[in-house]
Amino acid sequence: MxxxxxxxxxxxxxxxxxxxxxxxxxxxxxxxxxxxxxxxxxxxxxxxDVSHMGEIVVEGPQALDLVNHIFTNDAAALADGGVAYGMMCHPDGGTVDDLLVYRVNAEKFLLVVNASNAEKDVAWVRNAAAGFDAEVVDRCADxxxxxxxxxxxxxxxxxxxxxxxxxxxxxxxxxxxxxxxxxxxxxxxxxxxxxxxxxxxxxxxxxxxxxxxxxxxxxxxxxxxxxxxxxxxxAGLPLYGDELADDITPIEAGLGMFVKLDKPGGFIGSEALARQKAEGPARKLVGLRLDGAATARHGFEVLDLDGAVVGHVTTGYNSLTLGENIAMALVDARYAPLGSSLQVRIRRRLVPATVVKKRFYVPKYKK
Amino acid sequence: MSNIYYLPSHEYIRVEGAEGYVGISEYAASQLGVVTYVDTPEEGDTFAAGEDFGAVESRKAASDLFMPVDAEVLEVNDELVDNPRLLNNAPLEAWILKVRIEDPSQLDGLMDQKAYDEFVAAQQH
The missing domain is CATH 3.30.1360.120 (Probable tRNA modification gtpase trme; domain 1)
Structure with missing residues (x-):
């Protein structure tokens, strides 16, 4: 194609x-x-150039209700001109996409979604819109x-x-x-x-x-x-397809601060996510610092010290800012505490790794 | 440079008698970006033609390395461990492995310099 x-x-x-x-x-x-x-x-x-990103406009008397129905964060907390980051989730809590929601006014919202998911997202929001007095307009090409x-x-x-x-x-x-x-x-x-x-x-x-x-x-x-x-x-920011996916929840990815479980009326996936948060997820996204010069890449196996596979690398680089080989990995929650010792299989070798904070670089956002 | 042969995956083997020096082409080195790590096998390891024997890593990506012919590893270029950027600077001098060529007739199946140059030119279109 x-x-x-x-x-x-x-x-x-x-x-x-x-x-x-x-x-x-x-x-x-x-x-x-x-x-x-x-x-x-x-x-x-x-x-x-990030023109590949997708734009979806939700407009109408119940635009806010629809957005909040599909959004893990709370769009009702936004004033006109406010932006919120969050996810859309499946009923089982898996992530449809992560996105930004822009409140233009009380009846008009702009959703900015990943290019890789734009088609899926438009269909998802349209499907969810049944019963809401709101229009869903695909503006990706505009x-x-x-x-x-x-x-x-x-x-x-x-x-x-x-x-x-x-x-x-x-x-x-x-x-x-x-x-x-x-x-x-x-x-x-x-x-x-x-x-x-x-x-x-x-x-x-x-x-x-x-x-x-x-x-x-x-x-x-x-x-x-x-x-x-x-x-x-x-900066520890997730990429859909690496740290988030249809079968990875925001709770597993450590994005709970963008999931408002107490939002009135809930949202698609809120029951599953509330349950997962209460029970504690079986696996968690962690940061890893690797010994040596080899870089862990997406999909590489993470093992415990006995050699059992306990997770996989989601993203890894030789960090330019830190000069170290670091990675994010989705691992068995037992190994999530900082300082845990693990190994990463890099081709034929097992490389020692330590669990560290996954925000490797402290963002310098405008206060 | 009549004694140098290439794979389509951009590894070269420079032949000296029954031995060869295996590395990556200038084109491959230019495409990789700054090399951060070269993953190499051990002396004495044997590989079949087309088998992957290691990898070259840059910030962008890891690229697997494939053996041009059936070969036994005689020596690993340790300089690359300390200074992987040598691969960027002079890839034809910074060989990765010295090997013993098991079956010289396999060289006939590889690209010579002229064929490889044409292959790279075609890729750039």
Whole structure:
């Protein structure tokens, strides 16, 4: 099947990016080397094309009720212009997707979902909408999206977009109308997936292309999905398909703070998740620090000291920021306490590993 | 460089008599990014042609390494353990294994330099 492309595909090719298929899109993995791009985001700023992400609008008198019915976090706690992170779950607690919910107003919400799940998610929300007076609109093809991330992101965006952003708190957004966006409404949110301060901009593809070009001309480092993964991983942020999946619950993944079990009326999966939380999950997501120079990768076996398999690696890297081989792994809950000794099978060898906090890098979000 | 042969998975074997030096091509090294680790077998290990004998890791990914011909490992390049970046700098000099070639006729099934150069050029399109 032919891969889809984003509105910035021609620019990626012109920049000589290494391209690869991701979630059905031909996406840039790196432009100038993963390490350089990773470092740019940690120390100054980096610009990502994330136009593959999916957008779903839920609109109508019962939009809030519908969103809260499918969302583990509490959308009722949001004011207009507020953003919340959470999951959609199956009745058994497994994760359909993780997503951001944007409250435009009391009757209009924007759901931003993973590209790999966008089709599944649209069907899921539509199916759940039966009985609610709310419309579910698939806007995936209508929006491009940029992420400008890093300590200099605020200053760059203020300068290049003519916006005042200093007063904008983390996890809020603004809808921009007017000449800036060629008459098309655009959204700027103080959100991201790197562990740094930063912004995500949603707009019509032609606006995204113009802003992308303007930011590159201003000298901002373009960044590919390669460093997007190393950055989010260091900050302990999950990636659907690695740390979350249809058969991994948010409780197992250690995301309980985004699961509001006491929310009035509950949500799809809330009973199963409440039960799992009360009983304690049989397996938990942990951080691992490995001895030696080999890197643990997704799917590698985790073993106890007797050699029995007790879990698997979900993501692993040689961390640029820490200079160590670290990983996240889903393991038998007995081994979740910090300091537990485990082993990871890396090809033919068993490598000693210690359970550590999975937030390897302390995020520097806007307070 | 008439005595160097390649696999489609970008390993080379540079032949000197009954022995060979196995490593990764310049193209492969350029595609990997900065090499962080080279996973190698032990001296005395034997491998069949096409069998994986180790891996090269960069931040991005681990790439399995495949043996070009039936071979016994005579020596592992220990310098790569301490300085895996040698693979980026000079991949044709920074061989990974020195091996004994069990069946020289298997070399006929590999790509020579010219065929490999064409193979890489075709991949870049």
């Amino acid at each position: 032919e891969n889809k492309t984003t509105c910035l595909h021609a620019s990626h090719k012109a920049l000589g990016a290494l391209m690869a298929p991701f979630a059905g899109y031909d996406m840039p993995i790196e432009y100038d080397g993963l390490d350089k791009e990773h470092t740019a985001v940690r120390t100054s700023a980096g610009l990502f 929006y491009g999206q940029l992420a400008l991330q890093g300590p200099d992101a605020e200053a760059i965006l203020e300068r290049e977009m003519g916006l005042e952003l200093k007063s904008m708190p983390f996890y809020t957004f603004r809808v921009l109308e007017g000449s800036l966006c060629g008459g098309v409404p655009a959204i700027v949110s103080r959100t991201g997936y790197t562990g740094e301060d930063g912004f995500e901009i949603y707009a019509a593809p032609e606006v995204i292309v113009e802003l992308w070009n303007r930011l590159l001309a201003a000298g901002v480092q373009p960044c590919g999905l390669g460093c997007r993964d190393t950055l989010r991983f260091e």
